[in-house]
Amino acid sequence: xxxxxxxxxxxxxxxxxxxxxxxxxxxxxxxxxxxxxxxxxxxxxxxxxxxxxxxxxxxxxxxxxxxxxxxxxxxxxxxxxxxxx
Amino acid sequence: xxxxxxxxxxxxxxxxxxxxxxxxxxxxxxxxxxxxxxxxxxxxxxxxxxxxxxxxxxxxxxxxxxxxxxxxxxxxxxxxxxxxxxxxxxxxxxxxxxxxxxxxxxxxxxxxxxxxxxxxxxxxxxxxxxxxxxxxxxxxxxxxxxxxxxxxxxxxxxxxxxxxxxxxxxxxxxxxxxxxxxxxxxxxxxxxxxxxxxxxxxxxxxxxxxxxxxxxxxxxxxxxxxxxxxxxxxxxxxxxxxxxxxxxxxxxxxxxxxxxxxxxxxxxxxxxxxxxxxxxxxxxxxxxxxxxxxxxxxxxxxxxxxxxxxxxxxxxxxxxxxxxxxxxxxxxxxxxxxxxxxxxxxxxxxxxxxxxxxxxxxxxxxxxxxxxxxxxxxxxxxxxxxxxxxxxxxxxxxxxxxxxxxxxxxxxxxxxxxxxxxxxxxxxxxxxxxxxxxxxxxxxxxxxxxxxxxxxxxxxxxxxxxxxxxxxxxxxxxxxxxxxxxxxxxxxxxxxxxxxxxxxxxxxxxxxxxxxxxxxxxxxxxxxxxxxxxxxxxxxxxxxxxxxxxxxxxxxxxxxxxxxxxxxxxxxxxxxxxxxxxxxxxxxxxxxxxxxxxxxxxxxxxxxxxxxxxxxxxxxxxxxxxxxxxxxxxxxxxxxxxxxxxxxxxxxxxxxxxxxxxxxxxxxxxxxxxxxxxxxxxx
Numbered sequence: 001x002x003x004x005x006x007x008x009x010x011x012x013x014x015x016x017x018x019x020x021x022x023x024x025x026x027x028x029x030x031x032x033x034x035x036x037x038x039x040x041x042x043x044x045x046x047x048x049x050x051x052x053x054x055x056x057x058x059x060x061x062x063x064x065x066x067x068x069x070x071x072x073x074x075x076x077x078x079x080x081x082x083x084x085x
Numbered sequence: 086x087x088x089x090x091x092x093x094x095x096x097x098x099x100x101x102x103x104x105x106x107x108x109x110x111x112x113x114x115x116x117x118x119x120x121x122x123x124x125x126x127x128x129x130x131x132x133x134x135x136x137x138x139x140x141x142x143x144x145x146x147x148x149x150x151x152x153x154x155x156x157x158x159x160x161x162x163x164x165x166x167x168x169x170x171x172x173x174x175x176x177x178x179x180x181x182x183x184x185x186x187x188x189x190x191x192x193x194x195x196x197x198x199x200x201x202x203x204x205x206x207x208x209x210x211x212x213x214x215x216x217x218x219x220x221x222x223x224x225x226x227x228x229x230x231x232x233x234x235x236x237x238x239x240x241x242x243x244x245x246x247x248x249x250x251x252x253x254x255x256x257x258x259x260x261x262x263x264x265x266x267x268x269x270x271x272x273x274x275x276x277x278x279x280x281x282x283x284x285x286x287x288x289x290x291x292x293x294x295x296x297x298x299x300x301x302x303x304x305x306x307x308x309x310x311x312x313x314x315x316x317x318x319x320x321x322x323x324x325x326x327x328x329x330x331x332x333x334x335x336x337x338x339x340x341x342x343x344x345x346x347x348x349x350x351x352x353x354x355x356x357x358x359x360x361x362x363x364x365x366x367x368x369x370x371x372x373x374x375x376x377x378x379x380x381x382x383x384x385x386x387x388x389x390x391x392x393x394x395x396x397x398x399x400x401x402x403x404x405x406x407x408x409x410x411x412x413x414x415x416x417x418x419x420x421x422x423x424x425x426x427x428x429x430x431x432x433x434x435x436x437x438x439x440x441x442x443x444x445x446x447x448x449x450x451x452x453x454x455x456x457x458x459x460x461x462x463x464x465x466x467x468x469x470x471x472x473x474x475x476x477x478x479x480x481x482x483x484x485x486x487x488x489x490x491x492x493x494x495x496x497x498x499x500x501x502x503x504x505x506x507x508x509x510x511x512x513x514x515x516x517x518x519x520x521x522x523x524x525x526x527x528x529x530x531x532x533x534x535x536x537x538x539x540x541x542x543x544x545x546x547x548x549x550x551x552x553x554x555x556x557x558x559x560x561x562x563x564x565x566x567x568x569x570x571x572x573x574x575x576x577x578x579x580x581x582x583x584x585x586x587x588x589x590x591x592x593x594x595x596x597x598x599x600x601x602x603x604x605x606x607x608x609x610x611x612x613x614x615x616x617x618x619x620x621x622x623x624x625x626x627x628x629x630x631x632x633x634x635x636x637x638x639x640x641x642x643x644x645x646x647x648x649x650x651x652x653x654x655x656x657x658x659x660x661x662x663x664x665x666x667x668x669x670x671x672x673x674x675x676x677x678x679x680x681x682x683x684x685x686x687x688x689x690x691x692x693x694x695x696x697x698x699x700x701x702x703x704x705x706x707x708x709x710x711x712x713x714x715x716x717x718x719x720x721x722x723x724x725x726x727x728x729x730x731x732x733x734x735x736x737x738x739x740x741x742x743x744x745x746x747x748x749x750x751x752x753x754x755x756x757x758x759x760x761x762x763x764x765x766x767x768x
Contacts, residue, residue, distance in 0.1 A: 031320035031351035032175070038355030039171030040594055041205040046359070051382065054391050058489060058593055064204040065233070067381070069486045071592030 013070070013078035014059065016050045023047055028077035040068050042078070113161050113272045114189065118182055119197035120209055121168040121523075122479075122598035124225045126150075127255040128197050129165045130610050132265065137163075139614045141737050142181050147525060156265045161272075164191070170596075172212040173316065174323040177525040186216050187307055192272045195264070197223045200230035200237050200252075201599060203370060207362045211283050214248075215312060220280065221267045222250045228257070229599060234373045242369035247280040256604045283361035288353035292318060292343065299340040303331045317344060319351045381479075381599045388483045389597075398484055402506055405471050409510045410541070412467045417460040425456035445639055446632070454631035457680055458624055461513060461727050462616065468507060468514035469615045472521070473608040475503070479598045481521055489593050495575050496582025498522055499593065501531040508538030512724060516731040517615060530581055532735050533745045536724035537574035539567060542681030547716045549685065553704050554712040562713070566720050573721060573752060623730035630726040634679045638687075645690050650676070660754065664718065664761045665711030674719060679726055684719070710764035718757030723749035 016022055024046050027034050041064035042048070051067060052060040059070045117132075119125040129137070133152030142149045150165035166185055167178035174180050186194060196213055198206040203224075213220060222242075230237060243250045249267050253260025285293060296314040304313055305327065316324040317340070329337055387393045429448045436444040475481050485499030492499050504518030515535045522528040539547075547566055551559035582588065637650040645651060654672035661671045669691040676687045685699070692702050707715070723746050724732065732742040 026349065027352060028349075031318065031348065032173075032322075034349065034351040034355060035171065035173045035319040035321075036175050036594055038351070038358070039173070039175075039205075039208055040596065041202075041208075043355045043359040044352055045356075051385070052389060057391055058486060060385070060389060060486070060597065065202045065235070066205050067385070067597040069482075069489075069593060069595045069597055071489070071594070073592050074594055 011080050011082070013048065013050075013061065013075035013080055014053075014072050016048070016053065016061075016080060018050050018053050021047055021049045022080035022082050025079045025081045028079070029074070033074070033077070037074075037078070041066050042068075048080070111159055113159055113193070113268075114164065114191040115161050115193045115195060115268055115272070116164045116166050116185060116189070116191040117195045117197065118166045118186070118209070118213060119168060119223075120170050120199070120206055120596075122596060123168075123197045123199040123206065124255050125165070125168055125197045126611075127604060127607050128195075128223055128225060128253070128261075128264070129163060130607065131255050131258060131261045133163055135610070135613070137614075139618055142167075147178055147181055148520060154265065157269050159269065159272075161265075161268060169209070171209060172216075173319050174321045176523065178523070180323055183216070186213065186218055190307075191218065193221060193268050194218050195221050195223050195268065197225050197255075200224050200227045201233050201235060203230070203235070203237065203366055204359070204362050207365060208358060210246075210248075211358045211361060214280050214282055215315075217309070219271045219274070220248050221264070221271055222246075222248055223255075223260070223264055224250050224252045225255050225260075227252050228254045229601065233379060233599075236371040236373070238369045238371070242365065245281065245365045245367075245369060256607070281361075281365075283358050285357060288356070289318065289347070289350045292347045292350055295343050296340065299336050299343065300328060300332065303328070303336075305331065315354060318347060319354060379599075381597075384600055385483070385597070388480070389486055394483070394487050398487055401475075401480070401484075402503070405468075405507055406510045409464065409467045409471065409507070413460075413464040413510075416463045420459050420463070421456055425452060425459075428452050428456075441643060442639065445643070446636070449639075450632040450635035451628070453635070454628045457631055457727075458627050461511075461627070462620070464511045465514050465517075465619060466612060466616060468510065468518070469612045470608060472504065472507075472514070472518050473611045474603045476521055477601075477603045477607055479600045482595065482597050485595065486593075486597065489595075493592075495534075495578030496527075496588075497531055497534070497578060498524065498527045499595075501527060505531055505535050505538060508535050508540065510541065512536050512538065512540050512728040513619075513731050516728055516735055517619070519735065526585060526587060529736055529741065530578065530585065532732055533581065533741060534574055534578055536728055536732075536745070536749065537570050537577065537721070539570050539720050540681060540725075542684075543720055543722075546681065546684050547720055550703070550712055550716050553700055554707075554709045562716070566716055569717065569756075570720055573756070577748075577752070618734070619731070622734045623727065626730040626733075627727050631679050634676060638676070638690075645687075646693075651691070663758045664714040664754070665708060665765065666715055667706060670707070670715055674715075674722060677719070677722060677725070681725055708765065709768045710761050713764050713768070714757045714761035717760045718753045721749065721753035721756055723753065 010025060011022070024042055024044055026044065027037055027042060046063060049062045050059065051062050056072070058072060059075050061068055061070060117125060117129055129150060129152065132154050134154070136154070137150055137152030139148060139150050141147060147167050152163045154161050154163065164185065166182040169176065169179040169182050172179060172183040185191070194213060196210050198210065210220075210222060224237060224239065224242075227237065237252070239250050239252050249271060251260055251264045251267050253264060255261065293311070293314050296317055297310055300313060300317070301310060304310055313324055313328065317328060328340070332340065388397055429452050432448050432452055433444060436447060481500065481503060484503050487499070488502040489499030492502050500522045501519065504515050504521065507518065508515035512535060515538065516532050519528050519531040519535065522531055544563065544567070548559065548563050551562040555562050634650070638645045638648045640649060642648070650672055654668040654675075657671060658668045661668050669688065672691060673684050673687040677684045688703070689699050692699065692706070729742055729746065732745065733739055736742060
């Protein structure tokens with residue numbers, strides 16, 4: 001989790017703006033959350049695209065040709081690296 | 086949740102084996118698995134036609150469909166496994182699916198895969214492959230994939246995976262015959278198939294070895310060491326519990342240390358699965374860049390928008406209620422005033438010479454009961470059809486997304502919202518409609534809470550009394566009482582959420598499927614199954630209860646004033662006193678268990694008043710505070726017999742519905758007493 005400070009280009013999935021894409025760096029929240037996220041298409045290095053990110057609302061992201069609705073508290077623990085880097 | 090309980094999924098086939106054993110045909114068991122939204126039900130329906138049986142998994146509220154088809158002289162018994170994204174124990178559905186595959190060892194597992202989201206769908210395939218069962222992939226929705234710019238080279242995918250792949254469009258009946266042929270081929274193949282399994286990446290190999298060292302020799306039969314180790318690392322609740330029982334405490338401690346050191350190692354496991362998937366699809370999937378945004382994204386801009394989305398949702402909800410009532414009400418009235426009346430008249434003249442009580446039993450008991458049941462069925466058909474369409478086109482998930490934050494506050498899921506809301510039209514389809522709720526716990530909660538939504542009959546009676554006692558303020562009173570129901574629902578939800586075990590910590594991670602046109606066959610099959618099940622399971626309960634209540638209000642003297650139910654009413658008169666109510670009113674409440682609409686008829690009969698005279702009789706026999714107390718109690722009163730029957734059927738238990746019955750009685754009378762005791766000083 002300290003990664004974020006070392007690499008300023010990192011951001012969490014909740015911070016990704018609509019229509020922006022980034023790669024998943026790591027997923028926090030423990031192995032049970034990871035395995036559930038993995039079954040929905042999330043894994044290290046996969047590109048996610050933000051479809052909808054309204055304040056305080058759950059997010060809609062597109063990953064591996066699927067649209068996934070995510071609670072913000074889950075997305076807060078998904079760390080990304082901008083695709084441009 | 087104990088392991089023993091889960092093994093009970095095994096018993097489901099035992100009965101079948103006896104049924105089938107009469108024939109000397111070779112029986113082949115085929116399990117059909119797949120993630121949600123892949124058209125699995127459509128594939129299942131196409132394979133088995135209407136030769137299927139819908140029930141529940143033993144001891145579970147999870148639906149279990151079985152069916153069969155004949156091919157090439159053999160009989161294939163199909164078992165539809167619950168839809169799930171993976172085989173890790175995130176939900177009872179996932180546990181059922183994997184227990185079935187591990188313990189029942191089906192001859193063939195068909196995994197239905199959505200070609201338009203192939204990579205994610207292959208994740209489940211990679212998990213099932215590791216259970217080493219013969220497998221066929223039904224690559225469904227290839228038409229949708231092509232619309233989305235994805236073309237799958239089936240031969241390339243087949244040779245990469247080493248698994249038979251059948252391309253299909255199940256909704257258009259394409260590929261069904263080929264799938265049967267493939268199932269037949271795999272079932273009869275003598276040599277084991279050799280699929281390409283995901284490799285273990287070096288990232289977690291070491292941890293895996295250490296975990297295996299702790300558990301080796303202590304694995305229950307039918308499990309593989311590798312698989313158990315993997316599930317332990319992935320934090321699987323059920324497998325962790327199982328191994329805790331299997332291991333002595335020192336080994337268990339060591340194992341826990343290894344597991345807690347390997348945090349986030351599940352990321353490595355997922356990574357290696359997706360790496361394997363990447364290799365599988367690399368040469369098999371061709372993408373054409375599509376510049377235009379697809380239809381689903383365009384629609385979602387409106388349907389999931391914080392403002393427009395809510396407006397659309399409200400529109401849809403109102404339409405559901407209006408359409409359902411618009412179809413249901415006239416047909417119901419026609420049935421009751423027309424068909425049932427003429428049947429009653431015919432029976433009366435037929436039984437003119439029979440003893441009075443027999444004529445009463447047939448005319449006012451049995452024929453009336455059938456009428457009640459028919460009316461319920463009319464409502465059910467229209468609501469089931471509308472739910473099925475909304476679910477099939479993909480809109481149900483959008484409502485769930487919109488309402489998730491709100492519903493979580495009372496321990497429910499977004500998906501509980503829509504069926505529950507339609508309780509405003511009738512509580513029975515609301516209870517049965519909770520089948521769209523994906524987790525067992527949340528479904529049980531929704532089933533138990535749904536009857537707090539007042540149905541039209543309850544609102545009508547409240548409005549009737551409010552107009553007598555509160556004049557111009559009547560609408561305010563009615564709305565306030567509906568809101569009171571919501572408050573009680575919310576508080577009860579919070580309490581129930583605390584009281585039930587396994588509180589869900591997991592926040593929403595939900596797929597929003599692509600929108601597509603409703604498939605009439607899928608919708609029709611679903612409605613037919615639901616109705617059939619209701620008639621068989623709940624129908625007799627309704628018929629018997631309505632008849633019994635008639636008898637209680639008729640015997641011993643053929644007069645309701647001196648009937649058993651009236652005696653009971655007089656006996657519990659002290660309860661009525663606390664609410665300022667005469668015993669007649671309490672009896673009317675109790676009779677509303679049979680049908681809400683019956684309240685006014687019962688009051689009329691007990692008070693000896695005609696419908697016109699009832700208004701003035703009621704006006705003089707109660708003070709406003711008592712009337713308010715009656716309205717509150719009536720709005721919160723226990724579910725009617727049809728709803729209760731549906732609750733028993735849906736929760737697969739008597740325990741919970743009876744608990745809820747008691748709870749509703751306590752809450753409704755408690756609130757009634759409270760309201761009277763407070764209101765009589767104010768009003």
